[in-house]
Each structure stands twice: as C-alpha cells, then as structure tokens.
Amino acid sequence: MYPEYMVAPIRQDLVEAGFEQLYSPEEVESALNLQEGTVLVAVNSVCGCAAAKARPALKMALSAADKKPAKLVTVFAGMETEAVAKAREFMLPYPPSSPSIALFKDGELVHMIERYHIEGNDLMRLVDNLQGAFAEYC
Numbered sequence: 001m002y003p004e005y006m007v008a009p010i011r012q013d014l015v016e017a018g019f020e021q022l023y024s025p026e027e028v029e030s031a032l033n034l035q036e037g038t039v040l041v042a043v044n045s046v047c048g049c050a051a052a053k054a055r056p057a058l059k060m061a062l063s064a065a066d067k068k069p070a071k072l073v074t075v076f077a078g079m080e081t082e083a084v085a086k087a088r089e090f091m092l093p094y095p096p097s098s099p100s101i102a103l104f105k106d107g108e109l110v111h112m113i114e115r116y117h118i119e120g121n122d123l124m125r126l127v128d129n130l131q132g133a134f135a136e137y138c
Contacts, residue, residue: 022080
C-alpha cells in the first residue's frame with residue numbers, strides 16, 4: 001500500500017471529474033450490481049501510464065462525449081485491495097490490470113480497456129476508444 005498523502009491528489013483527479021471513489025467490496029457490489037443503466041469503472045493507479053494516458057483520456061472523453069455513462073466509479077489499485085479485488089471479479093474473464101477501464105451496461109461488462117491498451121496507445125486513440133464505447137452503449 002502507498003501512503004495516503006501520495007494517492008490523495010491522484011484520487012482527487014478522478015473525483016473532480018465526477019467519479020465516485022469506492023473503498024469497500026460492498027460499495028463495489030452496490031455500484032456494479034445495477035441491472036439498468038451504464039457504469040464506467042476506472043481502476044486507478046500511481047503508475048505513469050495512468051497519469052499520462054488513462055486519467056487524461058477519461059476526462060477528455062467524458063467532457064466531449066454526447067453520450068456518457070450514467071455512473072462513474074473508481075477503485076485504487078495498491079490501496080483498497082478488497083474493493084479492487086471485488087471490481088476485478090466483475091471484470092472477468094479479463095486478468096487483473098492496473099490501470100484499466102471497464103464499461104458495464106445493465107449489469108454486463110460490455111467494453112474493457114486493459115493496461116496494455118493504455119500503454120500501447122496514444123492519448124487520442126484512448127479518447128476515441130472511450131467515446132466509441134459511450135456512443136454504442138450509453
């Protein structure tokens with residue numbers, strides 16, 4: 001686990017963009033067991049690709065999208081391990097990945113962006129990927 005003073009500004013980056021920080025498995029279950037609507041889950045991280053690509057892409061895609069997920073939530077890898085583990089259960093069959101982004105519609109995982117998609121892409125491709133998923137599923 002990281003010291004909270006290190007992660008507080010990283011958490012705040014997504015909270016200021018409208019994401020709800022989930023701290024417990026129960027909060028994750030409550031957010032992801034919705035049978036109607038869309039939920040975007042960001043697995044946040046202290047790594048460079050989260051700072052340079054994942055969080056900026058999320059914020060850019062959401063700010064410019066015509067259609068957006070109804071609910072935005074985030075869990076923090078390396079911190080609330082039980083909440084992250086519960087979120088990853090919902091993301092199966094995809095392996096654990098930090099950072100990662102998952103879109104759920106009516107309780108089903110419909111779109112997944114894993115770390116290798118984030119590391120291996122430029123920022124605008126990630127924004128386009130997210131906006132395409134929003135247009136299709138939201």
